[in-house]
Amino acid sequence: MKHVITFYLLFVCLITGLSAQNARDSAPFSQAKFVPDISLILDMSFLYRDMTNPRYQKYSIPAFTEFTPDQPIEDESPSHSIESSPRGFNLNYCEMSLYSVVDPYFDLFAVFHLSEHGIDLEEGYLTTRNFPHGLQAKAGKFLSHFGRINEQHEHYWDFSDIPLVYGSFFGGNLNEKGMRLSWVAPADFYFMLGGEILKGEDGSSFGSSGFGDAGGSVVVPEKDFPGISVSYVKSSFDVGDLTLLASLSGAFGTFRLHSGLDRSDDDGFAVDADAHVLGGALTLKYMMDSNRDITLQTEALYRTVDGTHYQTHAAAVSRNALTKRQSGLYCQLVHKGSRRWRMGIRLDYLDRNHFDLGGETAPLPRGLSRYSGMIECNPTEFSRIRVQANLDRSRFIKSEGLFRNKSVFEAMLQINLAIGAHGAHAF
Amino acid sequence: MRKALILILMIIGATTGVSAYRLKVVASYPYIASIVENIGKDRIQVSALARGDYDPHVIIPKPSYIGKVRKADLLIINGAQLEIGWLPPILNQAANPDILPGSRGFLDLSKYVSLIDVPESISRAQGDIHPEGNPHYYLDPYNIPPLSKAIAAKLNELDPGNESFYNGNLEAFLGLFNQKLEHWNDQMIPLKGAEVIEYHKNNDYFIRRFEMNLVGTVEPLPGIPPTSRHIESLEKIIQTKNIRFIFHDVYHPIEASRHLSIKFGLKLILIPHDVGAVKETDTIYSLYDTIIRRMVQ
Missing domain, CATH: 3.40.50.1980 (Nitrogenase molybdenum iron protein domain)
Structure with missing residues (x-):
């Protein structure tokens, strides 16, 4: 009975509310016009790989996907390797973004990654609107402007996966909490200088958490500020129908890794080191007309890690000097042949792979490659169907103390759809 | 050190002081730049971003546009969402508060003509439609006089004290253009x-x-x-x-x-x-x- 009365009252309120609205047609406090720009991007794929999922997980890129070539890292450690989709159907991501002007001083952007398992705040940041002299600040969590591909969202990539070198150095994109200040030159060409101070939780090349051993002989405090500082210079100019964009970037920070050092068994270890990543990027785009162009994009990255490696031995901790020198590049050529069709090829190459612990150099494979090709059809600017194939020769498995290589073939069909206020893409 | 300082001062002097300041106008499309040239003549510097032989909907936002917009005193656009696919990221990166929509150095020409084909309902199932109406209004030559008046008014606002110059140029432009209109009409x-x-x-x-x-x-x-x-x-x-x-x-x-x-x-x-x-x-x-x-x- 009580429910019936409640329901009845609710119904009456609703009806009177609606009729009142109709009668006067007034909404003095409506804020509907202030709704931010909302967009939703859905990305799904079907992946074929000539290797079962459990078997594929045993393969790695030695000293790239894991920090040390020998020691497996426990789950709770901050390191994370390249995320490879499993075989079969994948719902890669559903990305929702909100954007609006806040007031005369700030713009606000937020990007959420919605998955079947939850919501991640991919980005959430402000940018300033009215700094003078070409200065602009950004603060919050955002994709670092390091290099070229790092600041691009996944749906803007020309291939469905991140280049190997980015995957192994940054675990995908360098996406961190922090601040950025940039300056654009007033010129007929593009010249930009920028710097960022970031927290440094990335885990692949950087880290900030502290650690200690059980006995208290090792105490490395947490480094809370700054974890990483990034700086870059980018410039672009046009020569007729050719546009050239080049940049140099550097990310300088600390690397921390700990896996069971606080226990007194024999397999605990930790690393405290200085880590630097340097990058050079070059993009050349030649435009034949409105609908046809050809783009060459290449980036080379170099990583150095110098520090101390801690290892537990029967309740004691040994220290060893650690040095790591690694480099890699990717180079891709994409041809847009008409308004709808694009095709491209990409080479990934991990060149240097030097790991030195306590004066001993680990025998690691180097010169690792992956070859990719793709064809895509864009029915409109809001939908894309892409077929991509990879021949990945960078994967190794360790057996009887030796690294054994296995070529992995992957083919995928990817569909990407965007609805809502889909913003225009930058160059 | 002193030589370097003198050199820097010389460069600054060369770029700012020597010649009289000319208002820097950036137009999204070449037809706008052509009208602006007729009214601003040598008191302004005008450049167009997009190329006239490219599809106006899908201009590639070259980074060099960022530098040009960064140093502009006035940005003039066609509006009615014709630039929506390429200009917003340029404005975001140019860090020039003077030319952002709503500021004095921004002019949206679509506000000075009446648009046709304004859709009553919006769905992308209808293709690439423009919610504010058909944006290709400038292909009606009779729309050019109101645009040129809006441009002259904006130049007068940003470069005060030169009313006789800009208004004189506007009169001359309108005189010739109206003659042309009669001819085209015939x-x-x-x-x-x-x-x-x-x-x-x-x-x-x-x-x-x-x-x-x-x-x-x-x-x-x-x-x-x-x-x-x-x-x-x-x-x-x-x-x-x-x-x-x-x-x-x-x-x-x-x-x-x-x-x-x-x-x-x-x-x-x-x-x-x-x-x-x-x-x-x-x-x-x-x-x-x-x-x-x-x-x-």
Whole structure:
């Protein structure tokens, strides 16, 4: 009975509310016009790989996907390797973004990654609107402007996966909490200088958490500020129908890794080191007309890690000097042949792979490659169907103390759809 | 150290002090730059971002545009969402508060004309539609005088004290342009009532002004390439009507329009959609001269 009365009252309120609205047609406090720009991007794929999922997980890129070539890292450690989709159907991501002007001083952007398992705040940041002299600040969590591909969202990539070198150095994109200040030159060409101070939780090349051993002989405090500082210079100019964009970037920070050092068994270890990543990027785009162009994009990255490696031995901790020198590049050529069709090829190459612990150099494979090709059809600017194939020769498995290589073939069909206020893409 | 300082001061002096300051105007499209040149003459520096022979909807936002917008005192756009696919990221990165929408150094020309084809409902199932209405309003030459007045008013606002200069240039421009309008009007009188087909809906303002009849478009929907089914239905329409022209632009693939032109013996006209679209359209005057000459020849 009580429910019936409640329901009845609710119904009456609703009806009177609606009729009142109709009668006067007034909404003095409506804020509907202030709704931010909302967009939703859905990305799904079907992946074929000539290797079962459990078997594929045993393969790695030695000293790239894991920090040390020998020691497996426990789950709770901050390191994370390249995320490879499993075989079969994948719902890669559903990305929702909100954007609006806040007031005369700030713009606000937020990007959420919605998955079947939850919501991640991919980005959430402000940018300033009215700094003078070409200065602009950004603060919050955002994709670092390091290099070229790092600041691009996944749906803007020309291939469905991140280049190997980015995957192994940054675990995908360098996406961190922090601040950025940039300056654009007033010129007929593009010249930009920028710097960022970031927290440094990335885990692949950087880290900030502290650690200690059980006995208290090792105490490395947490480094809370700054974890990483990034700086870059980018410039672009046009020569007729050719546009050239080049940049140099550097990310300088600390690397921390700990896996069971606080226990007194024999397999605990930790690393405290200085880590630097340097990058050079070059993009050349030649435009034949409105609908046809050809783009060459290449980036080379170099990583150095110098520090101390801690290892537990029967309740004691040994220290060893650690040095790591690694480099890699990717180079891709994409041809847009008409308004709808694009095709491209990409080479990934991990060149240097030097790991030195306590004066001993680990025998690691180097010169690792992956070859990719793709064809895509864009029915409109809001939908894309892409077929991509990879021949990945960078994967190794360790057996009887030796690294054994296995070529992995992957083919995928990817569909990407965007609805809502889909913003225009930058160059 | 002192030499370096003197050098820096010299460079600053050379870039700012020596010549009288000229207002820097950046226009999204070349036709705007051409009007601005006529009114601002040598008191301003004007440059256009997009190329006139490219599709105005899908301009590639080159990074060099960021530098140009960064140093602009005035940004003039076509508006009605024609630039939505390429200009916003340029404005975001240029870090120039003086030319952001809503500030003094920003002028949206679409606010000075009345737009046609404003859709009552919006869905992308209808193709690439423009919610504010058809943005290709500048192909009606009668829309140019109000645009030029808006531009002159804005130049007067940003560069005060030169009213006689800008207003004099405006008078001269309007005098010549109005003469041209009469001439174009006379030329177009015989084409009144002519039935036409166009590829994309970018000539609608022109068609309306000179009282021609638009019978169909080669695109099934804005931004969607023609399908064989749509061409078949268009062929049926052509058979029942007395079509005079097929209008095509310089940036869409021409095959479908050419097929219809050959099959039914229709005159296919390449319409320059902007200053710089074809070689002989280098000013705002020659844009309409060329369009009309291609029709009446």
